[in-house]
Structure formats: structure tokens, C-alpha cells
Amino acid sequence: MPELPEVETYVRELRPQLAGKRVVSAQVGWPRIVAQPDPAQFVGMIRGRRFDDFLRRGKYMIFGLDNGQSLIVHLRMTGELRLHPAHVEADQHTHMLLELDSGEWLHYRDPRKFGRIWLVEDPSTLLHKLGPEPFDPDFTPADLHERLAGRSASIKALLLNQAILAGVGNIYADESLFLAKIDPRRAGSSLSDEETRALHVAVRSVLQAGIDGRGSSLQNYAPPSGAKGSYQDQHQVFRRTDQPCYRCGTPIQRVILAQRSTHFCPTCQE
Numbered sequence: 001m002p003e004l005p006e007v008e009t010y011v012r013e014l015r016p017q018l019a020g021k022r023v024v025s026a027q028v029g030w031p032r033i034v035a036q037p038d039p040a041q042f043v044g045m046i047r048g049r050r051f052d053d054f055l056r057r058g059k060y061m062i063f064g065l066d067n068g069q070s071l072i073v074h075l076r077m078t079g080e081l082r083l084h085p086a087h088v089e090a091d092q093h094t095h096m097l098l099e100l101d102s103g104e105w106l107h108y109r110d111p112r113k114f115g116r117i118w119l120v121e122d123p124s125t126l127l128h129k130l131g132p133e134p135f136d137p138d139f140t141p142a143d144l145h146e147r148l149a150g151r152s153a154s155i156k157a158l159l160l161n162q163a164i165l166a167g168v169g170n171i172y173a174d175e176s177l178f179l180a181k182i183d184p185r186r187a188g189s190s191l192s193d194e195e196t197r198a199l200h201v202a203v204r205s206v207l208q209a210g211i212d213g214r215g216s217s218l219q220n221y222a223p224p225s226g227a228k229g230s231y232q233d234q235h236q237v238f239r240r241t242d243q244p245c246y247r248c249g250t251p252i253q254r255v256i257l258a259q260r261s262t263h264f265c266p267t268c269q270e
């Protein structure tokens, strides 16, 4: 599933591809992909709009349009957006198409169909429950400590909770906890001030390295430009079960936490 670095890469690469282009027509093949408004209304409302602004919040892409409305996309498991020349035909997994005044078409493709698209007046109606952005200067170690206080859930589960912190998913949670040397099974409330500071630094560092690598290309994710991301080559623990820890040589362990595979070094992380 695309996480903050993958979605950020998407926004950065789509910006030069889409900026200033206008939607000539729209088609929705799988109605449930458009969560809001209803698909017929969506097709009418998006027609004639121009792409003006490109933002990310958590794992959501926010495309600001010339009339002040926003097109919001969440890729979930297998969603992808690609700009194609007119002659490229949509396949059976393409559920929404936008024809642009450049002659190109924007394809939303999603084999598993978990992704969602919204067209809204005010993005905050959809995004207000998200926790802080990890790179927001107002998000401090003290803020993180407060958000974890009194929480008996595992620190891994809490990092995945988008209401606590926006944008971190399975890969970057495991990699952050390794860098901070914290056992993912520990209760969130058990982290000391010092450990919370280390985790705060680690989350930012791992996410930044992910962005610099244009994301982690495992099964499904590839950035809009087509060339794969490279951060998977830097993973210390994620999907390295039974392989030696790069730091100490102990085999990496895998456990299930919050119904998600969790990878860690039982020697380095305590």
C-alpha cells in the first residue's frame, strides 16, 4: 500500500504532468470508485475544470481545481494514476478516465478496487480526523509523547493509526522502530521521553529517505513516471524475515501486530 513517501512522489511527479491542463470529459466505469458525489454528478462537475494545485495530506492526494473544489484520491492497495496519450486503451482494471485538453487521458487503474476518489468543496470535511503531518514543524517529540500517553496498544499499531500520525504505514512503521531501537510489541504508553524523541527523529528520517528514493517499489507500486522507486533496497527489517540483521547479525523476526506483518530485530530493539 502506498504510504507517505509513495504518495508524495505521486504528487511531485503528477504536478508537472497535469498543472494547467483542463478536463474535457470524464468516464467512471466502476461507480463505487467515486465515493462523493454520485458518479453521474461527478462526471458533470469535473468537466471543464483545470488542475491548479497539488498537495498531499497523509496518504491522500489533493488536486486543487480552478473553481476552488478539490479532487481527492486515495490509492489504498493497488490504485494508480497514469497520464497516457489518447491512443492508449483503458484495460479492464481502469475504473475512471479523465480526458484532458492536451489530448492526453488520465487513467485511474485499480485491480483490487479499494481506492477511492472524492470531489469536494472543502478537503477538511474528509481529512479533519487525520493526525499531524510528520514533517509539520508543530509536530514535536512532546506532541508525540502526549499522543501515545495512556495507550496500551502496541507502538506498531499506534504508528499505523492515521488519527495519531498521518502517512505512516506498515513499511515505514517497521523501519522507524528499527532505527529508534524500539520493540514494536511494546505498549505506546511505555515509551520514555528519550525513546519518544528517538522515534520522532526516526520517523522523519525514514520517511525522508523514502521520499528521496521515490518510494518503495514492492509488488504494486510504481511512481507515475514509470521508473521504479528504490527505497526497498534500503529496508533494514521490512520483509527480511530470517535474514541477518545488518547491525548485529541476529535473524530478523516476523510477528503479527494489528493484523499486519511486523518485522524487527529481537537483539537491537528492546
Ligand SMILES: [Zn+2]
Pocket: 245, 246, 247, 248, 249, 250, 265, 266, 267, 268, 269
Ligand atoms: Zn540487530
